[in-house]
Amino acid sequence: MAQRNPSLSALGEFGFIDRVKKQAKSTLTSAVIKGIGDDTAVCRYSTQEHLLLTTDMHVEGVHFQKGMGGEKIGWKALACNISDIAAMGGVPKYALISIGMPSSAHTDFIHNLYKGIQKAARCFNVAIVGGDTVRDSKIVVNVALTGLVAKKHLVLRDGARKGDQIFVTGSLGNSLKRGKHLNFMPRVEEAHYLVKKYKPTAMIDISDGLIADLYHILEESGVGARIEENNIRKAPGATLEQAFYDGEDFELLFTVKKRDAQRLLKTSQPFSFIHIGEITDKKKTCVCVMKNGQEKKLQRRGYTHF
Ligand SMILES: [Mg+2]
Numbered sequence: 001m002a003q004r005n006p007s008l009s010a011l012g013e014f015g016f017i018d019r020v021k022k023q024a025k026s027t028l029t030s031a032v033i034k035g036i037g038d039d040t041a042v043c044r045y046s047t048q049e050h051l052l053l054t055t056d057m058h059v060e061g062v063h064f065q066k067g068m069g070g071e072k073i074g075w076k077a078l079a080c081n082i083s084d085i086a087a088m089g090g091v092p093k094y095a096l097i098s099i100g101m102p103s104s105a106h107t108d109f110i111h112n113l114y115k116g117i118q119k120a121a122r123c124f125n126v127a128i129v130g131g132d133t134v135r136d137s138k139i140v141v142n143v144a145l146t147g148l149v150a151k152k153h154l155v156l157r158d159g160a161r162k163g164d165q166i167f168v169t170g171s172l173g174n175s176l177k178r179g180k181h182l183n184f185m186p187r188v189e190e191a192h193y194l195v196k197k198y199k200p201t202a203m204i205d206i207s208d209g210l211i212a213d214l215y216h217i218l219e220e221s222g223v224g225a226r227i228e229e230n231n232i233r234k235a236p237g238a239t240l241e242q243a244f245y246d247g248e249d250f251e252l253l254f255t256v257k258k259r260d261a262q263r264l265l266k267t268s269q270p271f272s273f274i275h276i277g278e279i280t281d282k283k284k285t286c287v288c289v290m291k292n293g294q295e296k297k298l299q300r301r302g303y304t305h306f
Pocket of ligand 1: 038083084087204206
């Protein structure tokens with residue numbers, strides 16, 4: 001029997017999100033196309049476009065240490081939201097930046113933090129239009145970002161079907177050690193190229209880890225996956241385990257129909273798209289064909305907050 005008042009660690013991050021999702025359901029209107037459960041929310045906007053909304057919070061001691069440098073942390077705080085907009089096939093537009101900090105915080109650090117946010121905003125044509133500042137016991141940065149997506153280019157997590165082919169946009173694993181998690185380029189250009197030329201059936205950005213994020217697609221689409229060890233491109237210094245389960249690579253993971261995949265693989269591409277496997281009808285099951293030819297079931301795990 002489910003506990004009535006479980007601790008957050010007993011409930012887990014995704015258990016908690018499920019609860020919130022149920023509570024939020026009664027507030028949804030017909031203007032909401034997608035609420036909780038994708039990279040961003042999707043709402044009706046105009047005859048041609050949908051509005052995208054997303055937010056991400058970064059807390060000192062959990063997501064960053066001050067020693068990492070304010071500018072890099074600022075870049076990351078906005079860039080990971082931009083990455084979520086990209087995963088929907090959208091264009092980032094307007095940001096609200098809220099910061100909590102202790103009165104003892106050094107103004108240099110805060111100045112550099114904003115500098116990093118500004119750098120990412122300029123790079124991706126995002127306008128910073130507001131926010132809030134509060135006193136807190138440690139530094140907390142929250143970024144809320146809106147975006148727009150052409151209706152015909154919107155990609156959700158729930159469209160993957162048996163036979164679709166699975167791709168990623170880069171090498172994976174070891175992101176934290178390599179510092180990639182602080183200076184990655186959100187794959188906005190790649191996403192726009194894909195939605196225009198190949199119309200992915202499902203897409204997500206890899207923040208929790210390849211396997212954890214692949215499971216998000218499998219769950220939403222009601223399908224399974226078979227990936228090949230031989231096709232996984234490990235980042236420098238990364239083991240296969242790290243390529244599977246490390247988070248914060250911020251590459252795109254997407255599926256396309258078989259005929260589009262053949263076209264994608266045959267044509268020379270301006271970006272790197274790595275074919276890693278295919279969608280199966282074994283619901284919510286991900287297996288990996290290992291180098292020795294044997295199939296191994298991959299457990300769903302990755303970084304969770306609680
Ligand atoms: Mg995401």
